[in-house]
Amino acid sequence: MMDRHWTAEDVERFADGEASPEDDHLRQCARCANAVLATAQMKRAIRDAMDVGPAPASLRRRLTERATAKWWIVAAAVVATIVVLTPFLLHNRSQPALPELVDMHVTMLASTNPVDVISTDRHTVKPWFEGRVPFAVPVPDFSSTPFRLIGGRVAYWRGNQAAYLLIGKSAHRISVFVFRQENAPKFLGQSPPSVSTLSWQRDGLTFVAVADIPPADLAQLRDAFNPR
C-alpha cells in the first residue's frame, strides 16, 4: 500500500484539504510529493490570478446608500402628500360653507328648473326624497304660516348629499339645505350681506336656510320646522 503511487485525484483531494490516503507515501515518494507541491502551487497561482480585489465602492454604495435614498423618497412622498392634501383639508375644515351655499341658492333660483319635484303638497315632496337621500327629509305643514312649499331636489355640497327644499314667502324664495349632521358644514362663516342665512339642527339633521328676506322671517321658518 505504502509504495503505491497516488492517483491524480488523490493528489488534488489532498491539496484541496479533502479526505485522501494517509500521507505516509508522500514522505517516501518524491514524485507524488512533487505532484502535491505542484498542485498546491497551482492553486495559489490560480488564487492570485483570479483575485479581482474587493467590490467597487460604487457597488457597495448602491447596496447601502439606497437605504438613505429610499427614506428620502418616502419622506419626500409624505411631504408631497401633505402639501397636496393640505389645501383640501384646510378647505374642508376652515373654508366657510355659507358663501358656497349662497352661490347654490342663487344658481337654483336662476335656473329654469330649480326643483325636480314640484309640489306644494308635503305628502308628495317628502316621499319623493325616499331613496334619493339617505335620511328622512322633514317637510313641515306650512298651512298656518306665511310660507308655501314649492318643491325639492337633491343637492351636493363638497361631495355630500343634501336635500334641497325650495320654499316661497310672498314674492321671495327660500332655499333650505338639509344635511345629515355628520356630512353637514362644520364651519358656516359669515353670510354675504345680500342675503340672510340661518342654520339649526334637529334630530341629527342640520338645516341651512338662505333667502333675501329679513333674518326674523327665517327664524319663523325655522320654527315651522320645529313645531313645539
Next chain:
Amino acid sequence: MIAGLFSSPRQLIGVEVLRMEDRRERQSFEELALPLLDSLYQYARWLTRNPTEAEDLVQEAYLKGLRGFDGFIPGSNIRAWMFRILRNTFLTSRSGLRAVPPVSLDEEPQLLDEIADGATPESHLLQRADAESLRRAIEELPVEFREVLLLSDVEDMSYKEIAETLSIPIGTVTSRLMRARQKVRKAFSGQR
C-alpha cells in the same frame, strides 16, 4: 443599511415601508449577506467577465436574496445560499444563457486513475507564470470550469460546499475541478 439596495422598482413605496417584521428580517439578512459582498462580486466577475454586468448581477442577487430570505434556513450555509442565488441569476440572464453550453461538460470520460505526475513540463511553466497570463488562460475556460476553480482555490470551499452551491453531486465536483485544472495546465502551456 443594506435594506436600501433592496428598494427595487417592483416594490411600491407605500407597501414596502414600515412593517416591523420586514425590517427585522432585513436586518438579519443584511448582517449575514453583506460580509459576502467582496466574494459575491468576485464570483460575479468570473461568471460574467464584465465589471458592469458583475455589479448588476450582485445587486440583483442581493435583491433576490432579500426577497427569498424566508426560504433560508437559519444556521445553514449563507455563503452557499447566496452564491447559488447569484449563479442562478446569472444563468437565467442573457449572457448566462450564452455562456453555458447546452451539453454538460461532465460527460467526457475522466482520467481519475491516471498516475500523478507532478513533474510535467506544464506545471513547471505554470509555476513561473505571471498572474496576468494565467488570468487570461482561466478567462478562456468555459464558465463551469472558471467557477469551480474560483470556489475551490479563491473561496476555499470544501467539495461539499461547492456541491451545495452548484447543486451537483460531490463526485461531479471532484471530476470537474480536476478537469478544470487540467485545462488550465493545457491552455497555459499552449499560450507559451
